[in-house]
Amino acid sequence: MVRVALIGVGKMGLSHFAILSAHPEVEIAAVCDNAAYLTSTISKQLGVKTYKDHKKMFKECEFDAVVISTPNSTHYPLGKMALEKGIHVFLEKPLCLDPQEGQELARIAKQHNLVNQVGYHNRFIGTFQETRRLVKAGAIGDVHHVEGKAFGQVVIRPKTGKTWRSKKSEGGGCLHDYACHVLDLMNFIVGPPNAVKSAQLQSIFSTDIEDAVYATMDYPSGATGLLEANWSDQSYRKMSTTISVYGKKGKIVCDRQEMKVYLAPGESFESLGDGWSIKYITELQKPVNFYMRGEEYSAQLDHFVDLIQGREGAVETAFDTAAETDLVIEKIAALGSK
Numbered sequence: 001m002v003r004v005a006l007i008g009v010g011k012m013g014l015s016h017f018a019i020l021s022a023h024p025e026v027e028i029a030a031v032c033d034n035a036a037y038l039t040s041t042i043s044k045q046l047g048v049k050t051y052k053d054h055k056k057m058f059k060e061c062e063f064d065a066v067v068i069s070t071p072n073s074t075h076y077p078l079g080k081m082a083l084e085k086g087i088h089v090f091l092e093k094p095l096c097l098d099p100q101e102g103q104e105l106a107r108i109a110k111q112h113n114l115v116n117q118v119g120y121h122n123r124f125i126g127t128f129q130e131t132r133r134l135v136k137a138g139a140i141g142d143v144h145h146v147e148g149k150a151f152g153q154v155v156i157r158p159k160t161g162k163t164w165r166s167k168k169s170e171g172g173g174c175l176h177d178y179a180c181h182v183l184d185l186m187n188f189i190v191g192p193p194n195a196v197k198s199a200q201l202q203s204i205f206s207t208d209i210e211d212a213v214y215a216t217m218d219y220p221s222g223a224t225g226l227l228e229a230n231w232s233d234q235s236y237r238k239m240s241t242t243i244s245v246y247g248k249k250g251k252i253v254c255d256r257q258e259m260k261v262y263l264a265p266g267e268s269f270e271s272l273g274d275g276w277s278i279k280y281i282t283e284l285q286k287p288v289n290f291y292m293r294g295e296e297y298s299a300q301l302d303h304f305v306d307l308i309q310g311r312e313g314a315v316e317t318a319f320d321t322a323a324e325t326d327l328v329i330e331k332i333a334a335l336g337s338k
Contacts, residue, residue, distance in 0.1 A: 059128030126284030173209030
């Protein structure tokens, strides 16, 4: 059994807690959160050790791995403390608000040979995985353009109460906390850009952070990229993420539900002929033992446990890849703030 502790049991932390509790190879060793009503319920109803102080938990409790789902500004100190104690770490996205701190975490994890993972769950969605496979295999030829877009209604009115997400120094805004998903997917599918050419950060309802992000990028191959993310778009019920990849032989348009492939006349690849073909998530998503919110949330934690148990997995979303996403975010932030 892998003994896992959790720090932070808010929205994502509770999801991770439920998924890990159902995992046949996981034992929940402890939970840490400063919300007494949550920890008291977990302790009384489930018999799990709970702590308010993470330092006390690290000192008193023995565990092999920790899942950290706390405000973005706390990722570095908590992750570093765990790694230096020889503990495998799963960190919610983004890795760090400061990319240099993320690179340091990646270095420490490698130095101690510890499993490290970041909660970019889109990498575990079958449609995006198949898009990556087809692009890498040359199905649409040399890529000359990629677009990533995400829309949803996270901030749809001026906020009277302040949370960590509404503070630039703690959450980072739409860029760090929302657009990061799209940027990481673009990196996953076509690799990271070598330059950010333009960027705009736009506040719609917020005061200290941006609610929309627009950026253009260049890639080492000569391809171009476009990012558009807006978490104040009320026309979407929940977050909608789309990746479009354009190649010399065709293009792929992909979201959570389906992947549409267009191949130019006379072109073919595997079972795909010219014209439009569609593959649905039901064909592409691997089943999981426990379903909550979406297979990808269980799949990413299954992957984390597999790596700890010495089983290799095809998907990789480690600190070093997340650090690459942090660097792109920093470049966009620098241009967008001018």
